[in-house]
Amino acid sequence: MTPVAAAIVATGQTDHVSRRLDASMAEIAREAIDRCLASRNLSFDDIDAIVAGNMEMFEGIYLVDQFFVDALGALGKPLFKLNTGGTVGASVAVCCYHLIASGRYQKVLGVGFEKQSDGSTQAAITTVGDPIWERAVMAGAIGNFATMASTYIHESGVTEEQAAKVAVKARHNACRNPHAHLKLPNLTVEEVLASEYLAFPIHRLDMCPSSDGACAIVMVAGDSADGLAEHPAWVHAAVTAHDQQYMGDSPKRLAVMRSLRAAAEKGYRQAGIADPLRDFDVAEIYEPASYAELAMCENLGICEMGAGGRLIDEGLTQMDGPLPVNPSGGVQSTNPVGATALIRVAEAALQVMGEAGEHQVPEVRRALATGYGGNAWTDLMILSRERPTP
Numbered sequence: 001m002t003p004v005a006a007a008i009v010a011t012g013q014t015d016h017v018s019r020r021l022d023a024s025m026a027e028i029a030r031e032a033i034d035r036c037l038a039s040r041n042l043s044f045d046d047i048d049a050i051v052a053g054n055m056e057m058f059e060g061i062y063l064v065d066q067f068f069v070d071a072l073g074a075l076g077k078p079l080f081k082l083n084t085g086g087t088v089g090a091s092v093a094v095c096c097y098h099l100i101a102s103g104r105y106q107k108v109l110g111v112g113f114e115k116q117s118d119g120s121t122q123a124a125i126t127t128v129g130d131p132i133w134e135r136a137v138m139a140g141a142i143g144n145f146a147t148m149a150s151t152y153i154h155e156s157g158v159t160e161e162q163a164a165k166v167a168v169k170a171r172h173n174a175c176r177n178p179h180a181h182l183k184l185p186n187l188t189v190e191e192v193l194a195s196e197y198l199a200f201p202i203h204r205l206d207m208c209p210s211s212d213g214a215c216a217i218v219m220v221a222g223d224s225a226d227g228l229a230e231h232p233a234w235v236h237a238a239v240t241a242h243d244q245q246y247m248g249d250s251p252k253r254l255a256v257m258r259s260l261r262a263a264a265e266k267g268y269r270q271a272g273i274a275d276p277l278r279d280f281d282v283a284e285i286y287e288p289a290s291y292a293e294l295a296m297c298e299n300l301g302i303c304e305m306g307a308g309g310r311l312i313d314e315g316l317t318q319m320d321g322p323l324p325v326n327p328s329g330g331v332q333s334t335n336p337v338g339a340t341a342l343i344r345v346a347e348a349a350l351q352v353m354g355e356a357g358e359h360q361v362p363e364v365r366r367a368l369a370t371g372y373g374g375n376a377w378t379d380l381m382i383l384s385r386e387r388p389t390p
Contacts, residue, residue: 002390003101007225007232008093008217008353008383011346012036016181016213016334019117025059026071029113032214032339033073036109040228042218048105049078053092053112054338056083059119072111087286088112089215089342090371090379096219097238097381106221112339113214141288142207146199149291153201155255155306158294160201162309164192166290167205167332169318174329176359181211181334192290206290213336215343233349233367237267237382257299259378260370264300271366271382276302277316281364282324282351284344286372288331293317296370297325319361327351327359341371345381352383 012035014020014028023031029052037043050072054064061067065074065081072079080099084091089112096110125141152158171187174180187205195204218228225232241262264276273279285300287293294308302323303311311317317325326332328347331340348367350356365386371379 004103005222005234005388006097006100006219007229007234007387008219008345008349009225009228009232010036010040010042010218011349012039012216013179013343013346014213015179016211016336018181018209018211020115020212025061025113025115025118026068028115028212029068029111029214030071032113032216033109033111036216036218040218044073047073047077047107047109047218049080049099049108050074051080051082051092051095051099051108051110053082053088053110053342055085055088055114058337059115073109084377085373086288086337087341087371087373087377087379088337089339090286090345090369090381091240092342093217093219093345093381094238094240094379096217097235100219100221106224108219109216110219110342111214111216112342114336114338115212116210116336117212142198142202145207145289145292146202149201149289152255152291152295156295156298156308157306158291158309160193161189162312163201163206163290163294164189164203165312166287166293167192169312170326170330170332173319173327173359174333176357177328178357179334180329181213182209182329183333201291202289208288208331208335209333211334211336213334213339215339215346217342217346217349229353231353231385233352233383234385234387235381236271236384236388237380239263239267239270239380240378241266242377255295257295257372257378259376260296260299260372263370263378263380267380267382268301271384273382276300276368277323280323280366280368282327282348282361283368284326284328284330284348285368285370286331286341286344287326288335290332293325293330296372300368300370324361327356327361341373341379344369344371348381348383352385
């Protein structure tokens with residue numbers, strides 16, 4: 001069976017902040033949904049199914065899909081709930097794609113949401129590490145990324161200064177994005193390096209914030225895109241790859257990201273990508289720490305292995321470079337975990353549709369978006385202005 005062509009035609013986000021005292025998590029999710037639907041004059045009557053993503057239990061709530069069924073507009077509709085770690089938002093987009101590509105539904109709403117101020121991300125992620133051998137030295141997101149960054153420094157020779165340039169780029173780009181959380185227009189490399197170590201080699205300003213927020217997309221089938229968007233963002237690849245192991249069993253964790261490489265290989269083959277640096281016009285990749293962006297660019301084939309530092313030194317991923325990476329400000333600037341990877345997909349779609357506002361990259365025809373979670377799970381999506389041929 002030939003997959004049905006699918007396209008993103010609408011997106012919506014909240015304005016992400018560290019603490020939303022004015023709204024519950026359900027209300028935050030609905031805010032993004034309402035903005036998404038209103039952008040194309042759609043209503044819940046137009047939607048056939050809903051896919052919801054959230055880092056369940058971060059806020060101490062179980063079965064959020066059932067608890068928030070009214071806020072999600074899912075009463076009487078099929079509702080699919082996902083939780084795949086940090087990549088859950090991208091998993092929402094991939095699920096939306098398969099529901100459309102299978103021919104089961106015509107219009108699917110995907111939403112990711114998190115209210116981190118109601119819980120403790122660090123406490124929740126502590127359980128990822130093996131309780132005997134790993135947890136004491138790798139507890140939480142910061143400890144895990146510090147271990148991975150140390151390995152990456154050893155393998156690649158990347159420097160703290162090069163990582164700091166990534167942090168500066170992200171926070172400067174965020175100033176163009178009305179939805180971004182952490183906007184630091186005057187941040188310098190020296191200030192990043194002067195910020196305290198959270199866990200060597202991660203400085204405080206190398207790490208992403210903790211955000212409250214939500215993101216929603218509408219994905220539609222084939223001719224249903226006509227009239228909804230001038231330039232729909234057509235899906236040319238929607239790939240998932242995962243590789244679960246004890247952290248200590250993967251000695252080159254951040255230097256060699258096996259699930260990311262597997263997803264890229266499959267996605268590039270499907271979309272006809274031969275040279276990512278040349279073939280993509282923009283990339284929105286999941287980089288919760290500055291070192292992660294450099295390593296991910298290597299593992300995505302944007303540069304050679306070990307050349308991530310040179311990539312940022314030469315400005316190749318800046319807004320005016322040949323391949324702008326995270327013009328939205330990325331995870332470095334906004335991180336409502338359940339929505340974070342869906343934001344990557346939504347921002348890539350906005351770039352393809354030509355609707356990214358002040359952070360629009362000129363003449364975007366093809367965009368890459370990724371999600372990465374649990375140090376082992378990758379989702380990858382390739383979007384294009386060109387409708388895929390059967």
